[in-house]
Amino acid sequence: MAQNIWVVAEQWRGQATDATFELLALGRELADGLGTSLETVLFGHGVGDLAGEFGASDTVLAADHPAFAVPTAEAFGAALASLVKERQPRCVLVPLTNVLWDALGILPAELDGPFINFCQDVRVSQGRIEADCLLYGGKMRATVVPTGDGAVFGLASGVRPPDQGRVDRTPTVEAVAPAVPTSLRVQFKDFHEPEAADVDITQQDVLVAVGRGIQTQDNVELAEELATALGGATCASRPVIDQGWLPLARQVGKSGATVKPKLYIAAGISGAPEHTEGMKDAELIIAINTDPEAPIFGVAHYGIVEDATDVLPALTESLAAMKE
Amino acid sequence: MKILVLLKMVPDVVEELEVGPDGTSLDLEFQRLIVSESDDHALEQALILKDRHGGTVTALALDQPDIDDVLFTALAKGVDRAVKVTETDTALTSRSTGTVIAQTLPAVPDLLPVDLIVTGCQAIDDLDGQVAPLVANALGLPYLGLVTGVAAEPDADRATITKEYAGGVRGVFEVPLPALLGLQVAEKPPRYVPVAKVRAAMKSAQIAAVPAAGEPVATRIDVLDMAKPESASHAEMLEGSPEEMAAKLGELLAARGLV
Numbered sequence: 001m002a003q004n005i006w007v008v009a010e011q012w013r014g015q016a017t018d019a020t021f022e023l024l025a026l027g028r029e030l031a032d033g034l035g036t037s038l039e040t041v042l043f044g045h046g047v048g049d050l051a052g053e054f055g056a057s058d059t060v061l062a063a064d065h066p067a068f069a070v071p072t073a074e075a076f077g078a079a080l081a082s083l084v085k086e087r088q089p090r091c092v093l094v095p096l097t098n099v100l101w102d103a104l105g106i107l108p109a110e111l112d113g114p115f116i117n118f119c120q121d122v123r124v125s126q127g128r129i130e131a132d133c134l135l136y137g138g139k140m141r142a143t144v145v146p147t148g149d150g151a152v153f154g155l156a157s158g159v160r161p162p163d164q165g166r167v168d169r170t171p172t173v174e175a176v177a178p179a180v181p182t183s184l185r186v187q188f189k190d191f192h193e194p195e196a197a198d199v200d201i202t203q204q205d206v207l208v209a210v211g212r213g214i215q216t217q218d219n220v221e222l223a224e225e226l227a228t229a230l231g232g233a234t235c236a237s238r239p240v241i242d243q244g245w246l247p248l249a250r251q252v253g254k255s256g257a258t259v260k261p262k263l264y265i266a267a268g269i270s271g272a273p274e275h276t277e278g279m280k281d282a283e284l285i286i287a288i289n290t291d292p293e294a295p296i297f298g299v300a301h302y303g304i305v306e307d308a309t310d311v312l313p314a315l316t317e318s319l320a321a322m323k324e
Numbered sequence: 325m326k327i328l329v330l331l332k333m334v335p336d337v338v339e340e341l342e343v344g345p346d347g348t349s350l351d352l353e354f355q356r357l358i359v360s361e362s363d364d365h366a367l368e369q370a371l372i373l374k375d376r377h378g379g380t381v382t383a384l385a386l387d388q389p390d391i392d393d394v395l396f397t398a399l400a401k402g403v404d405r406a407v408k409v410t411e412t413d414t415a416l417t418s419r420s421t422g423t424v425i426a427q428t429l430p431a432v433p434d435l436l437p438v439d440l441i442v443t444g445c446q447a448i449d450d451l452d453g454q455v456a457p458l459v460a461n462a463l464g465l466p467y468l469g470l471v472t473g474v475a476a477e478p479d480a481d482r483a484t485i486t487k488e489y490a491g492g493v494r495g496v497f498e499v500p501l502p503a504l505l506g507l508q509v510a511e512k513p514p515r516y517v518p519v520a521k522v523r524a525a526m527k528s529a530q531i532a533a534v535p536a537a538g539e540p541v542a543t544r545i546d547v548l549d550m551a552k553p554e555s556a557s558h559a560e561m562l563e564g565s566p567e568e569m570a571a572k573l574g575e576l577l578a579a580r581g582l583v
C-alpha cells in the first residue's frame with residue numbers, strides 16, 4: 001500500500017484557492033510526521049499549469065476533463081473515489097467548501113473507508129491520525145480517530161495559514177486518467193453573479209453585524225443607527241439574509257463575503273464555524289450575545305452577555321454623548 | 325409531481341449543551357430538539373413545487389423524541405402524507421442513517437418512485453453529514469447539494485437547479501428527474517403555521533409507522549472525547565448595565581481611534 005497523504009486541490013475559475021494551500025501546509029505536516037509522501041490531486045479542465053504552485057507536495061496527480069471544470073458528485077466525486085480505490089492513500093484531505101461540496105459528499109457513498117467531516121485540525125498522534133471536529137454550530141468539539149485506512153477528512157477553512165502551503169519548489173507531475181461516466185446526468189450550465197451591491201462590505205472599516213438574535217426586521221434598524229454613528233455599514237449572518245431582512249451582498253461567511261474590517265460588532269450571532277470563517281481576522285471583534293457559551297466569544301476580543309436590542313442603542317447613544 | 329422530503333430533529337444550540345456520561349456524545353436527556361433548519365427549507369421548497377405543479381408531498385423521518393410534532397406540523401403546512409420509520413438504532417451516524425433510509429424507502433407502501441427527493445443540505449449533529457448523497461447513490465439518483473432554487477419541468481422529467489457558491493455566486497445546473505436535492509435555502513422563507521392548525525392536523529391526520537429495513541453499517545470512526553471547545557483565546561467580558569457597558573465600549577473605541 002502506498003500510504004501517501006493526499007490533498008485534493010480546489011480551484012475556482014482557474015485559480016488555486018487559499019483552502020488548497022491551507023491543506024497543503026497541513027498535509028506536509030502529516031506526511032513528515034508519518035514519514036511518507038504528500039500528493040496533490042488536481043482535477044480540472046485546462047488548469048494543468050496550477051500544478052507548479054503545489055510545491056509543498058512531492059507529486060501532483062493531474063487529470064484533465066471537461067466534466068471536472070465545475071466539480072460535481074457524479075463526475076469529479078466518482079472519479080476521485082476510483083482513484084482512491086486504485087492508489088489507496090493513507091488519507092485524503094478535502095477542503096469542505098461550497099465548490100467541492102458535492103464531490104466530497106459523495107465519497108462515503110463510493111468508498112468503504114472512514115469519513116470524518118467538519119475537521120478543524122488533523123494531526124499525527126502516537127503514529128495514528130487524529131482529528132478535532134466542531135459540531136452543534138461550534139458549541140462542541142469531538143476528537144476522533146478513523147478505525148481504518150483510506151480515511152477521508154473534510155476540513156474547515158483556516159486550518160493553517162495559506163502561505164505556509166505556498167512552497168517554491170517544483171513537484172513531480174503525473175498525469176492520471178480516472179474513469180468518468182460517458183453520459184453525465186448533472187450538467188453545469190452557467191454561473192450567476194450576485195446583483196451589484198449598494199455597499200461593498202469587504203471595503204468597510206467598521207461593520208455592525210446582526211444575527212438571528214436581533215429577532216425582527218425592525219430591530220435591524222438599531223444596527224443601522226450604530227453603523228451610521230460609527231461611519232460603517234451593516235452586514236449579517238445567514239438567517240437574517242434568508243429572511244430577506246438585508247440583501248444577499250451583506251452576508252458574511254462561507255457562502256457570503258470574507259471581511260477584515262478594523263471593527264466588527266457581532267450582535268445576536270452565535271458564531272457557527274460557517275460564519276466565523278468570514279470574519280475571524282477582523283482587527284477588533286466585539287460580540288453581544290445573551291448566551292455566555294456562544295462560540296462567538298471564542299473569536300471575539302470583547303464580549304457582552306446582554307440583549308443586543310438594549311446594547312446597540314445604548315452604544316449609539318454613548319457615542320453621540322462622546323461627540324458632544 | 326410526487327415529492328419526498330426527509331426531516332430530522334437536532335439539538336437547539338441556542339440552549340446550553342452538555343456532554344453525556346460516556347464523555348463522547350451529547351447528553352440528550354434534557355436537550356430541546358428542533359427541526360433541522362435546512363430541513364424546514366427542504367419542506368418549504370417541496371410545498372412551493374406542489375403549489376406550482378400539483379401532485380403530492382410525503383414527509384418521512386426516522387423516529388426521534390417529539391418527531392410526531394414535526395410531522396404533524398408538516399401535515400398542517402400542506403404535506404399529504406407523513407411516515408415515521410420506527411425500530412431504528414438511535415445512535416446512528418449519517419452513514420448508517422443514510423443506509424437505513426435508502427433500504428427502508430422501497431418498503432414504504434405506495435411511495436417509490438418519486439420525481440424528487442428533497443433533504444436538508446446538512447445537519448449540525450453528526451461527524452459526517454452525508455445522508456443526502458448516501459441515499460441518492462443507493463437509489464441510483466443524481467445528487468446536488470447546497471441547492472437554493474428548483475425550476476422543475478415535470479412533463480419533461482427535467483429540472484434546472486440553482487446551487488450556492490461563495491460570495492453570492494450561484495451555479496445553474498440541469499438534471500433529469502428523478503433526482504435528490506440537498507436544500508440549503510428555499511426560494512422563500514419557510515411558511516409559518518399557526519398552532520391551531522397543527523392541533524387540527526393531530527386530530528384529522530395520521531402518521532404512518534413503517535419499521536426500518538436493512539442492517540446498520542459500521543461507521544469506522546471512534547470518538548475519543550467530546551467537550552466544549554477550549555479556544556486559544558477568549559473574549560474579555562464586560563460587566564455592568566447595558567449603559568455602563570456601552571460607555572466602556574465607547575471609551576475602548578475612542579482609545580483605538582475608531583470614533
Ligand SMILES: Cc1cc2nc3c(=O)[nH]c(=O)nc-3n(C[C@H](O)[C@H](O)[C@H](O)COP(=O)(O)OP(=O)(O)OC[C@H]3O[C@@H](n4cnc5c(N)ncnc54)[C@H](O)[C@@H]3O)c2cc1C
Nearest residue numbers: 211212213237238253254255256268269270274290291308
Ligand atoms: C454550507 C453552509 C454555508 C453556510 N454559510 C454561511 C454564511 O455564509 N454565513 C453565515 O452566517 N452562516 C452560514 N451558514 C449557517 C451557519 O451554520 C449558522 O447556521 C448561522 O451562521 C447561524 O446564524 P446566527 O448566528 O445568526 O443564528 P443562531 O445560530 O440561531 O444564533 C443566534 C444567536 O443569537 C443569540 N441571541 C438570541 N437572542 C438574543 C438577544 N436578544 N440579544 C443578543 N443575542 C441573542 C443566541 O444566544 C444565539 O447565539 C452556512 C451553513 C452551511 C451548512
Ligand SMILES: Nc1ncnc2c1ncn2[C@@H]1O[C@H](COP(=O)(O)O)[C@@H](O)[C@H]1O
Nearest residue numbers: 330331332386443444446447453454455
Ligand atoms: N434521521 C433522519 N430522518 C430523516 N431524514 C434525515 C435523518 N437524518 C438525516 N436526514 C436527512 O438528511 C439531511 C442531511 O442530514 P445529515 O447528513 O445528517 O447532515 C437532513 O437534513 C435530512 O433531510
